[in-house]
Amino acid sequence: xxxxxxxxxxxxxxxxxxxxxxxxxxxxxxxxxxxxxxxxxxxxxxxxxxxxxxxxxxxxxxxxxxxxxxxxxxxxxxxxxxxxxxxxxxxxxxxxxxxxxxxxxxxxxxxxxxxxxxxxxxxxxxxxxxxxxxxxxxxxxxxxxxxxxxxxxxxxxxxxxxxxxxxxxxxxxxxxxxxxxxxxxxxxxxxxxxxxxxxxxxxxxxxxxxxxxxxxxxxxxxxxxxxxxxxxxxxxxxxxxxxxxxxxxxxxxxxxxxxxxxxxxxxxxxxxxxxxxxxxxxx
Amino acid sequence: xxxxxxxxxxxxxxxxxxxxxxxxxxxxxxxxxxxxxxxxxxxxxxxxxxxxxxxxxxxxxxxxxxxxxxxxxxxxxxxxxxxxxxxxxxxxxxxxxxxxxxxxxxxxxxxxxxxxxxxxxxxxxxxxxxxxxxxxxxxxxxxxxxxxxxxxxxxxxxxxxxxxxxxxxxxxxxxxxxxxxxxxxxxxxxxxxxxxxxxxxxxxxxxxxxxxxxxxxxxxxxxxxxxxxxxxxxxxxxxxxxxxxxxxxxxxxxxxxxxxxxxxxxxxxxxxxxxxxxxxxxxxxxxxxxxxxxxxxxxxxxxxxxxxxxxxxxxxxxxxxxxxxxxxxxxxxxxxxxxxxxxxxxxxxxxxxxxxxxxxxxxxxxxxxxxx
Numbered sequence: 246x247x248x249x250x251x252x253x254x255x256x257x258x259x260x261x262x263x264x265x266x267x268x269x270x271x272x273x274x275x276x277x278x279x280x281x282x283x284x285x286x287x288x289x290x291x292x293x294x295x296x297x298x299x300x301x302x303x304x305x306x307x308x309x310x311x312x313x314x315x316x317x318x319x320x321x322x323x324x325x326x327x328x329x330x331x332x333x334x335x336x337x338x339x340x341x342x343x344x345x346x347x348x349x350x351x352x353x354x355x356x357x358x359x360x361x362x363x364x365x366x367x368x369x370x371x372x373x374x375x376x377x378x379x380x381x382x383x384x385x386x387x388x389x390x391x392x393x394x395x396x397x398x399x400x401x402x403x404x405x406x407x408x409x410x411x412x413x414x415x416x417x418x419x420x421x422x423x424x425x426x427x428x429x430x431x432x433x434x435x436x437x438x439x440x441x442x443x444x445x446x447x448x449x450x451x452x453x454x455x456x457x458x459x460x461x462x463x464x465x466x467x468x469x470x471x472x473x474x475x476x477x478x479x480x481x482x483x484x485x486x487x488x489x490x491x492x493x494x495x496x497x498x499x500x501x502x503x504x505x506x507x508x509x510x511x512x513x514x515x516x517x518x519x520x521x522x523x524x525x526x527x528x
Numbered sequence: 529x530x531x532x533x534x535x536x537x538x539x540x541x542x543x544x545x546x547x548x549x550x551x552x553x554x555x556x557x558x559x560x561x562x563x564x565x566x567x568x569x570x571x572x573x574x575x576x577x578x579x580x581x582x583x584x585x586x587x588x589x590x591x592x593x594x595x596x597x598x599x600x601x602x603x604x605x606x607x608x609x610x611x612x613x614x615x616x617x618x619x620x621x622x623x624x625x626x627x628x629x630x631x632x633x634x635x636x637x638x639x640x641x642x643x644x645x646x647x648x649x650x651x652x653x654x655x656x657x658x659x660x661x662x663x664x665x666x667x668x669x670x671x672x673x674x675x676x677x678x679x680x681x682x683x684x685x686x687x688x689x690x691x692x693x694x695x696x697x698x699x700x701x702x703x704x705x706x707x708x709x710x711x712x713x714x715x716x717x718x719x720x721x722x723x724x725x726x727x728x729x730x731x732x733x734x735x736x737x738x739x740x741x742x743x744x745x746x747x748x749x750x751x752x753x754x755x756x757x758x759x760x761x762x763x764x765x766x767x768x769x770x771x772x773x774x775x776x777x778x779x780x781x782x783x784x785x786x787x788x789x790x791x792x793x794x795x796x797x798x799x800x801x802x803x804x805x806x807x808x809x810x811x812x813x814x815x816x817x818x819x820x821x822x823x824x825x826x827x828x829x830x831x832x833x834x835x836x837x838x839x840x841x842x843x844x845x846x847x848x849x850x851x852x853x854x855x856x857x858x859x860x861x862x863x864x865x866x867x868x869x870x871x872x873x874x875x876x877x878x879x880x881x882x883x884x885x886x887x888x889x890x891x892x893x894x895x896x897x898x899x900x
Contacts, residue, residue: 403776407754409749409750410754422847431841433852434850436848501851502755502756503755505756
């Protein structure tokens with residue numbers, strides 16, 4: 246800095262002026278061209294991106310809502326009315342490189358089968374082209390990120406999990422109906438809701454909480470992205486798997502609601518390991 | 529040369545990022561913009577249409593029209609009606625009477641029980657019990673011609689307001705010219721209605737940590753937000769949704785048949801929505817009887833008894849109504865008392881007494897015309 250100052254003082258008067266104004270002109274011309282560039286920028290064809298679609302299937306077929314078409318492992322005839330859930334911290338594992346978390350600044354994604362726009366996620370980040378070994382994510386919202394009141398606006402807002410039951414947000418609401426044993430018409434609702442579980446003492450007071458979110462690494466989820474490609478992949482929820490392997494989940498046993506039933510939520514969590522699968526879709 | 533360089537430089541810098549817009553020769557009149565403060569925990573996304581921003585002048589005009597009995601355009605018949613005839617502040621902006629329903633200027637009852645006007649700036653475009661109305665502006669236009677409300681016409685309403693000395697100049701202040709149109713009337717009233725925010729009930733104060741609820745109210749809150757309790761929060765909100773409505777539509781198990789209903793199905797044609805109505809807000813619920821779209825319950829006790837023991841099964845019942853398995857949530861009398869105590873914490877007296885939403889002290893042309 247001193248060096249520069251000294252040099253500057255040594256420049257004779259008229260040149261000093263000329264240098265000063267030339268530099269000023271140059272800088273301001275830069276400003277002008279910078280502003281113009283914004284409007285006339287050609288689209289960048291070298292963008293490499295990823296789009297994630299969310300699919301919902303039962304027994305390998307696209308889910309049909311609101312009809313009593315399905316039978317689970319326990320033998321309960323059932324239907325699904327709607328599914329609303331969060332996945333977070335989606336991680337791509339590039340071949341021979343460290344994992345990359347996508348959309349780190351907005352890493353929780355909400356999916357709602359009643360809202361088609363949520364079933365397709367155009368990921369903001371640029372993705373490095375190349376081979377990927379697998380895709381992973383978190384089912385629900387990890388404890389450190391599951392903060393009450395963080396979503397003031399619908400639809401995410403309506404996932405709130407009551408403070409008394411541990412707070413934060415439902416990881417999932419899977420709402421449906423099943424035909425109880427011995428019934429021929431009268432289906433009953435089941436609200437297969439997952440979130441923070443509670444531990445109760447003998448008089449029914451809450452003594453602790455259990456976080457039921459879990460990490461998922463999708464089996465056989467290797468794929469390749471070419472430079473400039475927008476790769477479309479799908480995360481598929483295979484709904485029947487929530488109700489089997491390792492635990493046979495019987496609606497007659499667990500009934501219509503499980504937010505205060507950690508035993509049931511634990512079973513659901515254990516069954517969650519193979520609920521999600523990967524599919525590569527053509528673009 | 530030096531001066532030229534300098535001036536050139538300054539001009540260049542000044543125009544560097546200026547947008548290429550026409551110079552404004554005549555200063556365009558702009559009313560004073562107004563903003564809404566978003567209360568703690570409330571949605572940050574407001575439903576304010578781009579073509580009808582809130583302005584001080586617009587809101588003031590809207591308030592006058594809302595309360596002016598000449599709005600219906602039928603003063604010459606000796607008939608007066610405004611929004612205020614049915615939406616009364618001290619009753620949480622409903623008429624506050626049990627069935628039969630309020631009647632319009634021609635004596636015809638409204639199709640449904642009333643809905644309160646509260647926190648509607650957060651309704652994202654489904655007004656009314658079945659969500660058929662897309663904006664508050666549209667609602668005003670519908671009220672004008674609806675035979676169960678004003679039973680009037682756009683022309684009659686425009687003429688009536690235009691001829692009242694003092695109104696055209698208020699339209700000029702709000703919208704730039706003296707022209708009186710139903711669209712402008714609707715816009716002004718909608719602006720006023722959007723300012724009606726209730727966020728100061730006992731429960732809000734509890735959420736903000738300003739006071740503690742009584743033991744009974746707290747018990748009621750737990751019942752409200754637990755599945756093994758009363759389970760109301762899935763449809764009516766709670767701490768995470770202080771509007772106490774999701775603004776969504778459900779079948780809550782009141783009836784066994786749904787023929788001829790003006791339910792959500794009548795709007796969407798989606799058969800799974802038979803018997804669906806909006807889970808309306810529980811804010812100020814203590815004040816807004818009768819309850820349900822058909823006003824079938826006159827007291828909160830009746831509503832609580834219904835959810836406890838009287839649910840009716842049909843294939844259309846919403847899956848969130850899991851207590852249907854036992855005909856209701858089976859609350860015992862002390863629990864019912866607690867739940868009611870909690871519902872009463874949603875009453876916001878500062879809202880129903882807020883002078884900004886109340887009747888103006890004077891109206892344009894009051895001295896020269898009959899006014900009711």
